Amino acid sequence: MKALILERNLPRFAASRVASIFGSGRGAGLGPLQLLDAETPELPGDEWHTLTPLLSGICGSDLATIDGRTSRYFEDLVSFPFVPGHEVVGVLADGGTDHAGRVLAPGTRAVIEPVLGCAPRHIAPLCPSCSQGATGLCGNTAFGALEPGLQTGYCADTGGGWSEAGLVAHASQLHAIPETFSDEDGVIVEPVACATHAVLSAGIRAGDVVAVVGAGTLGLASIAAITTLIRPVAPCTIVAGAKHPHQRQLADDLGADHVVAPDQLARAVRRQAASLVLGGRLTAGADVVIDCVGSAASITEALGLVRPRGTVVLVGMPGVVSVDLAPLWHREVRLVGAYAYGAENAPGHDSPASALSPERRSFELAIDLVAQAGLGRLVSARYPLERYEEALVHAGAAGRRGAVKVAFDLTTVKGRTR
Amino acid sequence: MNSRRDSSRSLLPTREVRADAALGGRVGSTLRRLRPSALASRAGSAHFPLAAPTWPGTVPRPAPTPELGVHYDTAWSRRYPVRLARAIVLDNVTRPVAKVLAQPRLRGEDALVGLDTPLIFAANHASHIDTPLILSSLPQHIRHKTVVAAAADYFFDRRWKADVFTFLLGAIPMERTKVNRKSAQAAADLIADGWNLVIFPEGGRTPDGWGQPFRGGAAYLSIRTGRPVVPIHLDGTRHVLAKGSSTIRRSRTTLTYGLPVWPSKDDDARSMAARIEAAVAALAEEATTDWWTARKAAARGESAALQGPDAVAWRRSWALGPAPERQEDIAGPEENSWPRKTRR
Amino acid sequence: MSARPGFVLEVDRSTPPTLFWRGERFTLEKLPEGSRVIYAPEPHEPLDDPLAAIRHALANPLGDSEPLSALLFPGMKLTIAFDDISLPLPPMERPDIRQMVIEQVLDLAAEAGVDDVELVVALALHRRMTEPELRHAIGDRVYDAFAPNGLLTQHDAEDRDNLLHLGQTDEGEDVEINKRAATSDLLVYVNINLVAMDGGHKSVATGLSSYKSLRHHHNPETMRKSKSFMDQHRSELHSANWRMGRLIRDAGIKVFQIETTLNTDTFPDAFSYLQKREWEWKAKDRIGFLGAKAALDRMPARYARRLFHSVKAPHRMTSVQAGEVEAVHKVTTENVWAQQGVVVEGQTDILTLGLPYISPYNVNSILNPILVACLGLGYFFNLYRNKPLVREGGVLIMTHPTPWEFNPVHHPSYIDFFEQVLSETTDPSEVASRFEEGFATDPWYIHLYRTGHAYHGVHPFYMWYWCAHALQHLGAVIIVGGDPKSVHRLGFRSATTLADALEMARDVVGSSPTLTHLHAPPILMADVQ
Structure with a gap:
């Protein structure tokens, strides 16, 4: 059984960092990632179950890790060696129980909510965040029964999705997917859950103009989340900037009102907000900007697009960036992060989604959303593990090469039956 | 023939289409159906605009407007930049070449001293070298403001010739025989405008070395404009380049200016032409003898007639006397001739 | 020489190629045998004093x-x-x-x-x-x-x-x-x-x-x-x-x-070939054309644009009348017709146009794609009396590079109209009902119109409405040599060469169409009989 394993090896990280100058994912062959023989990790306790991956997506944060671009902030939140892959749909060969305690029969397909909060770490009592269901905000991700690791796919003890050997998942992490789901539908649930969480935390109100910067997986999923979850209760206008034709087509299909090229986004937002322009910034721009890129340029653009007292949500993972925050200060802009997922519509949440039934987890909403919007179509390419270098290069150039989500295909592993 | 034309030929319209067009009898601006192959098949005047355009067969051609001969418009050659260019060429090319080929000896230049321009210069004519020689010899203040009456049928029969001579010599077109009103008017206007005029009243180069009767053009212009005619006699230019000859030889020449002939009240063109001819004849005498002898002969009315004896050709030729001994005859007959003949 | 009236040429095999404007450039195009070319009347004598x-x-x-x-x-x-x-x-x-x-x-x-x-x-x-x-x-x-x-x-x-x-x-x-x-x-x-x-x-x-x-x-x-x-x-x-x-x-x-x-004396001496009939081009015209073409083809478009916009036309006044509006305008219109009218027999299946660098709305500016459409379908198409030059369902072929380029100072709302409105619909009525009001009342456009040098926010809509009659009348519009992205945004078809365009047009109007070329500028008015 093979798995892609990432080791702490500074020279290899350095080589990968250099290679990534020529394109994200280019350093895969030189870098710290290696295809090695691997065993299924041991179950760390009773509530743990073995999940054999079917599809495992390549996320932007995975690429950043492999390229050596990740912020050093995460250094203490991972444990080496680990198997990457947190966007996983797999099969529970021996069955198990899900997050709500429901029994899952052997052979059930499930996705994992990868955050390793208090519950998987056997920490009791739960920290305040976890007890409210906001597992993404758990402060204990380096403590407890497991090695440090903020998610499955960054932890030495749990294994990860890029493995034929499978991984171990705590019952609180498991969500069964409907029979009608394809594997693609399953693997896209995790990023859709991120987008759902971000969009619901943005405080979108009726009549708002929402600008979405970036039209990769997260951008498109955000658009889908807004059109499906928010618009029915709070009609709003979505303006999306998308660079590549297939992205524009998808953004359009998913219900964005105005889909334009990135260099036209500012003008489109200005038109929608009927704003004036001052110093290249809109005087009254979008109420909410969803930044799905996370670069200095995109944050600067977002600050130029948002109205005073508006909200910029960072969904794409940023690193060390250099941004002029004067407009943020002067115009009292809220710049908020949106990481992972949790229990939506927790107390104090002033989103119109409070109309939703209480205590639904992002993942549950995401599963519904994938079903409604048919988001499995965002998976554009599948690669076997052996061709991981090619896969990572493809993922690094997804937009340019007409793809959205690239995933490892583990369904064709020899001797496996489904 | 290139391949493009071949292909066009192979796609020429079918007979039916042609017949159809003929039957329809459509003309002018009425609509015609395009043949399906019309686009691919046309090569036509592919070289336009590098070459001149062809005239559409569907457009009636206007009567040609005459642009050559006496109708050639020389105004461009008197615009300042062109004059400047001509002056540069005249001083640096024409003049040195004329000097070397014709080695002119100038006599009687003092006849021009103190004369106001414009002037009309009338000379006998034996050679193409005459005009450059006269232009080269004129004083500077005259030289660059002079036009030359040139035979409309000879120098202005082709566009390029007209352009070249107009540029180089400041030529203006004039009929050889009967000067028509247009060209006379043009020349008179130029004189009135301050331009000097060089004219050869014989109307062409001598065929045999003897002069031909002077025609009335110079005299007419003089009477009309009130400007004097300065007679010029050229001797020996025939030996540099004679009419009908294509070789140029170096030879000594003499150019003699005479005192101006002023038009008088009762002159008509014929009588004044005769006076001009007599003046040139006197200069001819002077060229072969000396001024005093010539003046005496003229006073007696015995100047050798320019036109020579009225006799058969060989006697006329004989009467001219021997050609001057030329340097090139000493150096070797072919040495200085041009175009040079190949020697075996 | 008295001015010759307008003229309809029938192209035969001896006809030299025809001048087509292409924005700041021009080319000579072979028109198929049997095509017609409409030439403007020559400039009338201006008033002496x-x-x-x-x-x-x-x-x-x-x-x-x-x-x-x-x-x-x-x-x-x-x-x-x-x-x-x-x-x-x-x-x-x-x-x-x-x-x-x-x-x-x-x-x-x-x-x-x-x-x-x-x-x-x-x-x-x-x-x-x-x-x-x-x-x-x-x-x-x-x-x-x-x-x-x-x-x-x-x-x-x-x-x-x-x-x-x-x-x-x-x-x-x-x-x-x-x-x-x-x-x-x-x-x-x-x-x-x-x-x-x-x-x-x-x-x-x-x-x-x-x-x-x-x-x-x-x-x-x-x-x-x-x-x-x-x-x-x-x-x-x-x-x-x-x-x-x-x-x-x-x-x-x-x-x-x-x-x-x-009068129609539109171009100064150096460009006089632009208003001459090709078969009457003198050596000077041909040299001028070849020189200008070689220079323009090598010149970046913005320099060519600057060059052309610095050209001042030598046209001169042919009449002046004053007084009560309607009486005055009657005489004026007659005078305009006298100078510009050309009688043309019958409609054509295909109308070709060479679009120049200028329209009423881009003096000292860029002829952006919307103005390209307006110049062709609005202005040139409408230069007729009685019947359009091209039959209903016919094809309009225009030559222009149609770059995706705008002057942000003069045409700010055009940019948004092109990017945001035409990407949704090109139907003038829908454009009007869905978008006009928003653009007309947009405070930014109003600000730029009042304080800068910008056309009003609603102006691009008018440009599009100007095309409405042509859009309804025509079977297809083809732009030759245009940026395909802009051309498609306008809802037109894009062709590389005139020959390709004619092939495409045949899909619409049949295999043996009639073709007429409007040799303008200088401006002319076709009186279609």
Whole structure:
């Protein structure tokens, strides 16, 4: 059984960092990632179950890790060696129980909510965040029964999705997917859950103009989340900037009102907000900007697009960036992060989604959303593990090469039956 | 023939289409159906605009407007930049070449001293070298403001010739025989405008070395404009380049200016032409003898007639006397001739 | 030599290739045998003494009007309005007609002891003119006398304080015009009638009005009913303007209209081949063409553009008439027709156009894709009387590079219109119903229109409505040599060469179509029999 394993090896990280100058994912062959023989990790306790991956997506944060671009902030939140892959749909060969305690029969397909909060770490009592269901905000991700690791796919003890050997998942992490789901539908649930969480935390109100910067997986999923979850209760206008034709087509299909090229986004937002322009910034721009890129340029653009007292949500993972925050200060802009997922519509949440039934987890909403919007179509390419270098290069150039989500295909592993 | 034309030929319209067009009898601006192959098949005047355009067969051609001969418009050659260019060429090319080929000896230049321009210069004519020689010899203040009456049928029969001579010599077109009103008017206007005029009243180069009767053009212009005619006699230019000859030889020449002939009240063109001819004849005498002898002969009315004896050709030729001994005859007959003949 | 009338050439195998404008460039194109090419009449002789002619016109007005000098009295309020940068095309060599006329009017006003005089540029929703442009149009004398004192203003259709609502026509159309003009004892309008569309009641009713007024006739419905808007008697656009003009008259506003016409001497000597028939090109023309073409083809487009926009046209005044609007305009229109009219027999299946670098709305600017469409489908297509040159369902082929390029100062709303409106729909009615209001009221466009040099936010819509009649009439529109992305955004088809375009056109009009080429500029009006 093979798995892609990432080791702490500074020279290899350095080589990968250099290679990534020529394109994200280019350093895969030189870098710290290696295809090695691997065993299924041991179950760390009773509530743990073995999940054999079917599809495992390549996320932007995975690429950043492999390229050596990740912020050093995460250094203490991972444990080496680990198997990457947190966007996983797999099969529970021996069955198990899900997050709500429901029994899952052997052979059930499930996705994992990868955050390793208090519950998987056997920490009791739960920290305040976890007890409210906001597992993404758990402060204990380096403590407890497991090695440090903020998610499955960054932890030495749990294994990860890029493995034929499978991984171990705590019952609180498991969500069964409907029979009608394809594997693609399953693997896209995790990023859709991120987008759902971000969009619901943005405080979108009726009549708002929402600008979405970036039209990769997260951008498109955000658009889908807004059109499906928010618009029915709070009609709003979505303006999306998308660079590549297939992205524009998808953004359009998913219900964005105005889909334009990135260099036209500012003008489109200005038109929608009927704003004036001052110093290249809109005087009254979008109420909410969803930044799905996370670069200095995109944050600067977002600050130029948002109205005073508006909200910029960072969904794409940023690193060390250099941004002029004067407009943020002067115009009292809220710049908020949106990481992972949790229990939506927790107390104090002033989103119109409070109309939703209480205590639904992002993942549950995401599963519904994938079903409604048919988001499995965002998976554009599948690669076997052996061709991981090619896969990572493809993922690094997804937009340019007409793809959205690239995933490892583990369904064709020899001797496996489904 | 290139391949493009071949292909066009192979796609020429079918007979039916042609017949159809003929039957329809459509003309002018009425609509015609395009043949399906019309686009691919046309090569036509592919070289336009590098070459001149062809005239559409569907457009009636206007009567040609005459642009050559006496109708050639020389105004461009008197615009300042062109004059400047001509002056540069005249001083640096024409003049040195004329000097070397014709080695002119100038006599009687003092006849021009103190004369106001414009002037009309009338000379006998034996050679193409005459005009450059006269232009080269004129004083500077005259030289660059002079036009030359040139035979409309000879120098202005082709566009390029007209352009070249107009540029180089400041030529203006004039009929050889009967000067028509247009060209006379043009020349008179130029004189009135301050331009000097060089004219050869014989109307062409001598065929045999003897002069031909002077025609009335110079005299007419003089009477009309009130400007004097300065007679010029050229001797020996025939030996540099004679009419009908294509070789140029170096030879000594003499150019003699005479005192101006002023038009008088009762002159008509014929009588004044005769006076001009007599003046040139006197200069001819002077060229072969000396001024005093010539003046005496003229006073007696015995100047050798320019036109020579009225006799058969060989006697006329004989009467001219021997050609001057030329340097090139000493150096070797072919040495200085041009175009040079190949020697075996 | 007297000017030859317009001419319809039938292309045969001896016909040299035909000049096609392509924006700032041009090419020679072989037209298929049997095609027709319509050439404009040659420029008429201009007036020998234009100043004397103007004096004569002011002293001998047409229609029910007293001479101008009799209308002027001390203590009166006089406003002189004049046409803006959109006329004439290209801008004329100095002195501009407006300068000559206005100086004469002011002379008379000074004689009569009129103190309260203001000059107004009749911009409607066009961009404000720059100082050099104004100086060119009205001359330094007039500019220096009026501008520093704030007495030269540019009509501001968004200045609520300086607009006056005069009422509604029988058809319910609001008439709202410049308050200064409306409250003057006399409004003198100085016009340049470049094409048959200009002038008449349109001068005041459009040039000095506001969006509230304009929207009644600047809309797809009206434009579809204007066949063509160059033919006043078949133009709903003009009917509306005439209704409004009569309401203005009945409201007691005294208008003294001065209209002028130009000859078609469009290009200076160095470019004279551009207005000659190809088979009459002399060596000088051919050398000029080859030299200019070689230089232009190698030159970056922006330099070529700058070069062309610096070209001033040598056209000269051929007539001037003054007095009562309708009487004046009747004579003006006749004069325009006399200079520009060409009789053409029958409609064609395919009409080809070579689009030049200039339209009324991009003087000193870029001919952006919307203006390309407007120039071809709006202006050139409508240069007809009786019937369109091209039959219903026929094909229009235009040559122009159509770059995705805009002048952000002059055409800010055009950018958004192109990016955001045409990407959704190209149907003029839908464009109007879904988007017009938003653009017309957008505060940013209003700000740029009022303070900068921007066309009003709603102006690109009008450009698109201008195309409405052609869009409804034509079977297909093909742009040759255009940027395919822009061309597709316009909803047209893109072809690389004219030959390709003709092949494509055959899909629409059949395999043996008739073809007519409109050899303009110079401007001509086809009288299609």
